[in-house]
Amino acid sequence: MKKIRPTALAAVTVAAALSLTACGGSDSGSDTSSKGSASSSSNSSSASSKNGSGEDIKAEAAGSASKAGARVTFCKTADLAIDAQDAAPDENTGRIDITMINRGSKTCSATGFPGVDIKDEDGTSSPIERGQAQPRVTTLKPGDAAVFNLAYEIDNSGESLASPTHILVTPPNETHTVTLNWPTGAGAIKGAYTDVQVYPTHNTN
Template sequence: MKHTRLTALAAISLAATLSLTACGGDDSGTDSSAKGSDTSASQGGGAKAEGGPHAKDGSQAGGSQAGDTQAGDGKDTKAGAADGTAKTGAKVTFCKTADLAIDAADAAPDETTGRINITMINRGSTTCSATGFAGVDIKDADHTSNPIERGRAQPRVTTLKPGDAAVFNLAYDIDTSGKSLASPTNIEVTPPNETHSVTLDWPAGAGDIKGAYTDVQVYPTHTTK
């Protein structure tokens, strides 16, 4: 009986010990969890505390930089617009026929190459543009008018200040046979981008045209400077 009681007491004691150990483990786990939670919260709070101002500063800095960039771009754009307006306001217009003194002269470089130089001087009070091809018709002694085709050449910017001159030329082959069928008397010139024409005399001494008027070509204007 005594041995049985001791065994029973030992069993009860072991159960109590296990119970206390389990309770201690729960407490330890709870404390650890709470501690871990506190640590996480603390670290999280620290991250927020540090990240908040940095993020804010970064955002403000970014905003400021973006604002500066935008402001800079805005100023540049505004300045560009102002320049554009100024340029538009001072935009060069095409030369008017009435403001041009126009003359034709023989400029053949040799006996086989025909060239007529036509000079246009800006007699106006403002700068103008004579860029491009002039319209040219050659009038014949039989009272016909023959339009002249454009030569293969790219127009060059030809801006004329008051008093400046632009030149374009007519090119053709000279007929040395004495049997040319062309008898030019006048050159009708319409400056580039104009509708009003002037009639000039065919230059005295210019070589006879070989072939037909369709063999004559007009080239774009250029400045004499």
């Protein structure tokens, strides 16, 4: 019976260990590659889904904006008959009602604040500030009327420094202005023209 030398036995043991290590490394690498592939596929799918959703939202928003834009036709100054009247509710509260009638052939929108300046007898014009109010949707069919108001405190002292002669009106979303006479009999303005406020349009019915 032959004796196995210690050096030969050691060599066999090392070879077996290296073989097992190589097999284990191969399996581990395979698992990592598989997981990485699955993760990449999932991320790609998720990104695709998000992109698709974003495009849908953009398309929907664009469609809505297009529809909204098609519905809005602002009233043109040339299509409005505009008039100013004294509408003071009492001797201390000044109010001028300015009415706009749609004499055009199409429905239009007069929603918002008009631009208003008051012209004094000395030839100067003063812009009127907006009052604290939210605009209401004001749609005018042919023949319909909208109104907006100028509000101020009446000076009963006889010492008012304001001498208004005309009201310059620019309808909402317009650039063309009309000049109206200051209503006869309207109370004197207390303070300055900066104390007068304009309120947004609203339908009369």
